Amino acid sequence: GLSARDIEICVWAWELLLEGDENKIELVTAKATENSSRTYFSEINNLVYLGADVKPGQAIDANSRMSVLACLAHELAHAQRFKLGFQRPFELPDMLIDEAETSLHASFMSVLSLKDREDLIEDARDRLIQWLSQSRREQL
Numbered sequence: 001g002l003s004a005r006d007i008e009i010c011v012w013a014w015e016l017l018l019e020g021d022e023n024k025i026e027l028v029t030a031k032a033t034e035n036s037s038r039t040y041f042s043e044i045n046n047l048v049y050l051g052a053d054v055k056p057g058q059a060i061d062a063n064s065r066m067s068v069l070a071c072l073a074h075e076l077a078h079a080q081r082f083k084l085g086f087q088r089p090f091e092l093p094d095m096l097i098d099e100a101e102t103s104l105h106a107s108f109m110s111v112l113s114l115k116d117r118e119d120l121i122e123d124a125r126d127r128l129i130q131w132l133s134q135s136r137r138e139q140l
Helices: 004-019 069-082 092-108 116-140
Strands: 040-042 047-049
Touching: 004 069, 040 069, 047 069, 069 092, 069 116, 092 116
Parallel strands: none
Antiparallel strands: 040 047
């Protein structure tokens, strides 16, 4: 799980992302100290939940490399897309397209570094490749 200091950094990053956004989405930190907790946007509650997976992981794929700021930008993009009326699919393979579009949406947030933008764009690419692979298998 995240330490109190980690959570503090995440809250600061969240506030940075929300600067100038009149639709303040709340970041819920209640379960962030739990191991294996997940970071996600809940359409039901219109809240983003902070989890231990917000920090970069050990793998080399773009999703695992994402910084805290990039990860939170991705979740904020889910909230923004929901407000715009996007209907998220929650089943594979189509949820991969939504995740790719969300990463692309997040990559345009002006507070992100070039590295964060690149990781989000690579994450989108990886998810689209996964979608192509899975949809082809379903066609066979």
